[in-house]
Amino acid sequence: MNLQQFKFVRETVRRDFNLTEAARVLHTSQPGVSKAIIELEDELGLRIFERHGKRLRGLTRPGQVVAQVVDRIMAEVDNLKKVSEEFARRDEGGLTIACTHTQARYALPKVVPEFRRRFPKVHLSLVQGSPAQLAEMVLHEQADIAVATEALAQSPGLVTLPCYTWEHVLVVTPEHPLAQLTSSAARKLTLADLVEYPLVTYERAFSGRTAIDRVFRDNGAHPDIVLEAIDADVIKTYVELGMGVGIIAGVAYDPRRDRNLVGIPVGRLFGRHTTRVAVKAGVFLRDYILTFMELLAPELGREQILAAVNGDNTA
Amino acid sequence: MNLQQFKFVRETVRRDFNLTEAARVLHTSQPGVSKAIIELEDELGLRIFERHGKRLRGLTRPGQVVAQVVDRIMAEVDNLKKVSEEFARRDEGGLTIACTHTQARYALPKVVPEFRRRFPKVHLSLVQGSPAQLAEMVLHEQADIAVATEALAQSPGLVTLPCYTWEHVLVVTPEHPLAQLTSSAARKLTLADLVEYPLVTYERAFSGRTAIDRVFRDNGAHPDIVLEAIDADVIKTYVELGMGVGIIAGVAYDPRRDRNLVGIPVGRLFGRHTTRVAVKAGVFLRDYILTFMELLAPELGREQILAAVNGDNTA
DNA sequence: TGTTGTTACGGAAAACGTAAATATT
DNA sequence: AATATTTACGTTTTCCGTAACAACA
Numbered sequence: 001m002n003l004q005q006f007k008f009v010r011e012t013v014r015r016d017f018n019l020t021e022a023a024r025v026l027h028t029s030q031p032g033v034s035k036a037i038i039e040l041e042d043e044l045g046l047r048i049f050e051r052h053g054k055r056l057r058g059l060t061r062p063g064q065v066v067a068q069v070v071d072r073i074m075a076e077v078d079n080l081k082k083v084s085e086e087f088a089r090r091d092e093g094g095l096t097i098a099c100t101h102t103q104a105r106y107a108l109p110k111v112v113p114e115f116r117r118r119f120p121k122v123h124l125s126l127v128q129g130s131p132a133q134l135a136e137m138v139l140h141e142q143a144d145i146a147v148a149t150e151a152l153a154q155s156p157g158l159v160t161l162p163c164y165t166w167e168h169v170l171v172v173t174p175e176h177p178l179a180q181l182t183s184s185a186a187r188k189l190t191l192a193d194l195v196e197y198p199l200v201t202y203e204r205a206f207s208g209r210t211a212i213d214r215v216f217r218d219n220g221a222h223p224d225i226v227l228e229a230i231d232a233d234v235i236k237t238y239v240e241l242g243m244g245v246g247i248i249a250g251v252a253y254d255p256r257r258d259r260n261l262v263g264i265p266v267g268r269l270f271g272r273h274t275t276r277v278a279v280k281a282g283v284f285l286r287d288y289i290l291t292f293m294e295l296l297a298p299e300l301g302r303e304q305i306l307a308a309v310n311g312d313n314t315a
Numbered sequence: 316m317n318l319q320q321f322k323f324v325r326e327t328v329r330r331d332f333n334l335t336e337a338a339r340v341l342h343t344s345q346p347g348v349s350k351a352i353i354e355l356e357d358e359l360g361l362r363i364f365e366r367h368g369k370r371l372r373g374l375t376r377p378g379q380v381v382a383q384v385v386d387r388i389m390a391e392v393d394n395l396k397k398v399s400e401e402f403a404r405r406d407e408g409g410l411t412i413a414c415t416h417t418q419a420r421y422a423l424p425k426v427v428p429e430f431r432r433r434f435p436k437v438h439l440s441l442v443q444g445s446p447a448q449l450a451e452m453v454l455h456e457q458a459d460i461a462v463a464t465e466a467l468a469q470s471p472g473l474v475t476l477p478c479y480t481w482e483h484v485l486v487v488t489p490e491h492p493l494a495q496l497t498s499s500a501a502r503k504l505t506l507a508d509l510v511e512y513p514l515v516t517y518e519r520a521f522s523g524r525t526a527i528d529r530v531f532r533d534n535g536a537h538p539d540i541v542l543e544a545i546d547a548d549v550i551k552t553y554v555e556l557g558m559g560v561g562i563i564a565g566v567a568y569d570p571r572r573d574r575n576l577v578g579i580p581v582g583r584l585f586g587r588h589t590t591r592v593a594v595k596a597g598v599f600l601r602d603y604i605l606t607f608m609e610l611l612a613p614e615l616g617r618e619q620i621l622a623a624v625n626g627d628n629t630a
Numbered sequence: 631t632g633t634t635g636t637t638a639c640g641g642a643a644a645a646c647g648t649a650a651a652t653a654t655t
Numbered sequence: 656a657a658t659a660t661t662t663a664c665g666t667t668t669t670c671c672g673t674a675a676c677a678a679c680a
Contacts, residue, residue, distance in 0.1 A: 031660080
């Protein structure tokens with residue numbers, strides 16, 4: 001039994017049971033992979049892979065269990081590498097953050113400069129995607145952490161922590177009827193008032209859109225959503241063009257910057273939402289990653305973050 | 316990096332940083348162990364062990380983290396061996412049950428015959444100890460499961476499940492004043508009545524003794540415990556000799572067997588207790604071990620047991 | 631001075647790549 | 656026929672034990 005064998009098994013599973021592919025990816029000879037796997041199977045006294053003649057087709061029942069354990073072993077071996085990196089160069093390395101546009105544009109700018117000041121040698125990389133994609137990225141270790149409002153908490157294999165909460169805000173042109181309301185009238189705004197106008201908001205599964213839909217549905221209201229986009233900048237652009245009333249995340253509206261738009265908070269209608277940060281369960285978190293999470297979720301101390309990540313059910 | 320190195324690191328830690336000892340236990344040469352560890356340290360680029368000159372003295376800070384990860388890796392490697400055993404000989408193997416006397420004598424006889432019928436080839440072994448010792452045994456993998464009422468739930472690193480609940484019962488000789496009470500009078504028995512008599516019960520930390528003490532203390536009662544023992548058989552023996560009133564677990568009193576003793580249920584006074592079964596977190600559980608747990612805790616399905624053991628926080 | 635850990639060295643074993651054979655689609 | 660896997664085989668590397676050396680307590 002050795003790590004090489006485990007590596008080969010893992011890669012073969014990942015490459016859809018194609019030994020040749022696995023060997024190529026691992027920069028080694030295909031017969032070597034074949035032999036190593038067979039030797040492991042012999043040592044364990046079971047077939048890991050389902051074979052049709054010579055072709056590998058899938059995992060046997062025992063193989064499924066073995067593959068799971070092997071995955072965990074290799075994950076820990078990867079952790080070992082991270083540990084050594086951490087102690088060798090505590091404040092150097094890379095940090096890949098997977099997030100939605102909203103986070104990248106409006107939330108992260110609040111923490112990235114401070115992070116950069118503390119860890120000038122860490123190379124930051126932002127990747128964007130839908131919340132579901134973000135979860136996948138973290139699970140496949142293409143990103144270290146994900147930041148999003150939707151969907152993250154549901155993914156098994158992820159550990160998520162709350163960062164901050166926010167509410168939706170309507171944005172309209174200054175000429176729009178809604179912009180003429182007194183602030184006390186604005187506070188009495190109802191869903192019924194809203195459906196009178198064409199709406200512009202996020203795409204499905206972005207920045208609280210799920211909640212928006214649910215609220216309309218639960219109240220039997222049928223909004224006329226004329227345009228949807230994944231980011232508030234696009235939404236604001238079309239609102240400015242007079243396409244309709246925008247519904248965006250509060251963090252994305254800044255009265256000083258957005259002088260040609262009027263904002264009306266509507267948390268009362270669509271509820272309060274929690275943006276969360278997610279990491280893959282069981283991975284070793286380098287000091288600077290923990291620090292980044294600390295900056296993102298200042299309410300929680302490092303202790304709490306560590307406890308959650310290590311899956312302490314003690315607290 | 317290889318498994319051999321991990322094995323050496325683990326054993327060296329276990330043997331109090333004595334390489335010679337570790338090598339002896341692992342049936343290999345001491346220089347080999349030394350070299351392998353140094354090579355691992357070089358590859359990781361850090362010192363795992365604190366050295367005073369040449370002697371190993373302890374773990375460095377990075378070493379502590381490395382040792383933890385290494386432990387997890389080796390635990391999973393051990394799991395792999397168990398998996399292969401399981402699939403090679405599904406219904407053969409050994410099952411070591413760590414339990415208190417009460418469990419061995421009164422609870423397990425209810426499930427062992429059925430288990431034996433289903434797995435005639437499994438070699439059973441019962442080891443006894445105090446609940447704290449049982450927890451240690453399971454954590455050190457000297458036993459597969461522990462069954463006890465006290466203390467198991469508190470141990471980190473253990474996963475525990477409730478098996479059954481029970482109440483205490485008083486046992487007295489037929490001549491004893493308490494034996495003369497009508498059953499309705501017995502139901503009105505108070506702690507104040509009890510402290511009139513010398514008592515015979517479990518030792519500290521056995522079979523709900525903690526709860527007994529707490530109840531007396533909370534009520535400001537000062538019982539005269541003239542004799543304490545770890546098992547009900549011993550207690551009953553001295554009760555028969557007229558030493559006093561026995562307080563034992565309900566499961567340990569059987570009116571048909573214990574004809575020379577009268578039993579009076581006192582759950583009302585000392586509360587209801589839950590006997591739990593514990594396994595080490597993260598270990599692969601062979602089918603027959605799961606079956607044994609199923610027999611012990613019939614209320615829970617196998618699904619629930621598996622979920623708990625795999626640490627599913629989903630449910 | 632006895633105990634413990636590291637370095638040096640050499641034979642044995644295994645690891646791994648190339649080439650050939652065999653099976654699958 | 657083309658692709659994929661296993662078997663065969665020889666070289667290279669690594670492994671691991673003995674012996675010698677070095678450093679603590």
